[in-house]
Amino acid sequence: MPFPRNIFHVDMYDFFLSVEEIFDPSLKGKAVVVGGQRGERGVVSAASYEARKFGVHSAMPLRTAEKLCPHAIFVNGHMDRYRDCSEQVHRVLCSFSPMVEMASIDEAYLDMTGTERLHGPPLRAAHCLNQKVKAETQLNCSIGIGISRLIAKVSSAKAKPHGVLWVIPGQEARFLAPLDVRDIPGVGKVTEQNLQGLGIRRVGDLGRFDDAFLEDHFGKWGLALAGKARGEDAGGWFDTEVGAESDPKSISHEHTYNDDTADVTQIEATLMRLSEMVGRRLREGDLHAKTLQLKLRYKDFTTITRARTLDAPTQLDTEIFAAIRTLFRKNWHKGALVRLLGVQASSFEGRAEQGNLLEDGPRERWQRALSAADKLRDKFGESTVSLASGLKGGFRERTQENPAAVPGKNKGQS
C-alpha cells in the first residue's frame, strides 16, 4: 500500500463577516447581514451570530432577512477586501507547504505529506498553522486533516469554528458512516432527496448498495459516491494533485436589474457592458473564446441560455457583442420584462490562426486599442473608457441603482 497522503483543508470561519468586523469593529456583537442593502434584490452572503438567531442565513434573499431581523445592520460586500485578506492567508499557508491550493476565496488545501520533520506530527502542525493565521490576519480557521481532500474537507467542517480534526488513516469509513449524506461535498438538495427515496440518509447507508447499483441510479456520480463513502477522492477534481494549475473553462458576467425592464435600449446597453467586461477578462488572460452564450431571465424567473459557436475564436468586445445581440434579438420574447442578462465565453483556444500574423489588419488594431483602454481603466477607473453604445443606459443602471456593483474601483476619482 502506498504511503498515505497527509492533506489539510483550511476553512476560514465566517470569512466575509470577520473581514467586515476588522474594517469596522463597531459591528462586533451586533446583528449584521453582509451582501447588500435593505430592499435590494440579492441574497445574504454572510450573517452574524446575532442575526442568525433570528433565522437569517446565507443564500437567503435580503428581503427575507429584513423581515426576519428588521434591526440588522446591512453591509455591502467588499470583494477587494476579501481578496486582500485571502492573499494574506495564502502567504501564511505557503510558509507551511509548497503544495497549496486556494479552492475558493476562503478555503484552501495543503499537501503536508513529508513535512513531519519540519512541522512535527499533523496535529501539532495544524495547531501551529491555526495560530499563525490568527496572528497574521486576525482571522479564525478550522483545519481538517486526512488522507484525501474529501476527508480533509469534511473534517474541517466538523472542526468549526476554529478547531482541528484529524481522521487517522484507516478510520475513514468509520468517521463518515454516521454523517448525513448531505455532508458529502457535491450532495445537494436534489441528490439528498433521491438518496432518501432509496432509504439512504447517512453515509454509512451507502455501503449497503454495491457500486453497480449506485451507478445505475446516479450515473457517473453514483460511482464517485460509492468511493466517497469510503473516503476516497474518487475521480474528478478531487482526484487532482494539490496545487496543480488548471486552465479556466469559462468566463462570464451577469447582471440582475433592480427593476425588471423591457426597454431594448437599456437591455442592449447592458449587453454591451457585459460583453466589454468579458472581453477584457479574455484579454487579461490571453484567451480566445469560440463559444458565446447569452443568458436571459424573465420576470417570472424562467431562464433560457442560447449559445453560438464562432468560426474563429475571439477576444474582441465588438465580436462578442455582435454575437450576443444577434442571440438576444432572435430569442427575446418581445416586450417581456427582463430580470437578468448574462454573457459567457467558453471553449478557449490558442489565438486564432490568421496566417498573416505580421499583417496589421483591422482586428489587430482593434486589439491594441482595447488593450490600451484596459490600461486606462486600470489607472483611472472603470467608467473612463467605453465603446459608444455602452453609454446609453448600461452605466446609468450601475451608477444610479447599484453603486457598489464595481467595489473599490473608483476610489480617488473626481
Place this chain on the structure above:
DNA sequence: TCTGGGGTCCTAGGACCC
C-alpha cells in the same frame, strides 16, 4: 421567503461523419 454572481461538471439529444 421571492430567489446574486461566478464558476465546474454532467447529461441528453441531434447533427454529421465514417
Place this chain on the structure above:
DNA sequence: TCTGGGGTCCTAGGACCC
C-alpha cells in the same frame, strides 16, 4: 432497403459549490 455502431461537436439545461 425499417435502417448498425461509434466518435465528435454543438446546444440546452440542471445540480452543485462558495
